[in-house]
Amino acid sequence: MKSRFSLMLIFLLLMLSFFTCHFSTSMAIGGAPEATLEFWMDENQTAFVTVTIAFFKSGYNLTDWGTVVRNVSDFYAIPQIDGSGGDIGIPMFYELVHNYSLGQLDEGVYTFTLLHDDPLHTLWENMVFEIGFPADINDDGKVDIRDIAIVALAFGTHNPDPDYNPDADIYYDGKVDIKDIAFTAMHFGE
């Protein structure tokens, strides 16, 4: 009785994985583009994000990648995907790669957001990356109670308050809040 139940469970799991695989494959064949983001730095410490958009050609052309706007700690990449008419044929797999230069960034934690919205598809990908060793605020090579104290002292301040300390603003969003304390605490002892 027990082994029959186990067999049943295995069968159900197999069915579930089959449907999950089948579903994701048919999404791609249906033409919904998929984006992947990769962060890297060159020898001059310039930060880049490589955006790869993969899609099956079903009347799609990526003609304009738009611009990246730096909004304190967030970068928004807004690719424009233009329809190119009813191009019905054998589905072809396309991949478009674009490098966004983010320039030389101060030490901190940043978020890169890719957003594309059209009547058919929404592409939304988020990536968090770190520059330097931001939890070590006093730059003495370790994260300890001194670093926590610096963030605690600046807690609740906003740029341009006189007490605002950009080094304590690890998420670099113009305010020192619980996110910055939590990040420092998470790296405590490193």
Ligand SMILES: [Ca+2]
């Ligand atoms: Ca330190």
